[in-house]
Amino acid sequence: MLKVLVCAFAVATASIAMVGAANADESAFLKTLAGSWSGKGTVKVRINAPTINVTCRFKSDANASSLALNGRCTSLVVFSRVISANLKASGDTYTGSYVGAGTGTAGLGGRREGNAISLAIRWAKEVNGDRRAQMTIEKTGASGMRLTTVDTDPATGRSVVTSRIELRRS
16 A cells, blocks of 8 residues: 555656646746747738738737737838737647637637647638638747748638748847
8 A cells, every 4th residue: 555655646746846837847948938929921911902011119028927019010001000919838748719800809729849839820800811811930040930821822722921020149
């Protein structure tokens, strides 16, 4: 009986240590995304719309289990949009919300794989024929971050990059 209790305690201790390590790993990763960011990119308001060149500024706050990314992208073509993503991490799984498509607050859910958080978007309203898209928040190098959204063209079924923003720590 004592052996069983010792084994159970060892398994429980190892499980708690593994959960702590997973959270610690996310904490270290999330902290690399904190700070002020600026950069340029492209946006398509809809799949069949022309590409707009944008300049963006973001402020990112991160702690051990969350990331808040808030900013604005503007262009010379009188385009200005507030963009925000708020994520909570549980291990390498992320959930949260996104504002930026002009349709209201969208839901986010996904996982981190390496230096990128890959997220499914669930739009508040139909966009490009459905309510689904993909977003990636990717750490690039020591001082870069890339934000990408991809949607599906309802006419062809092909994936279309609807925004790609390359940021540098400022």
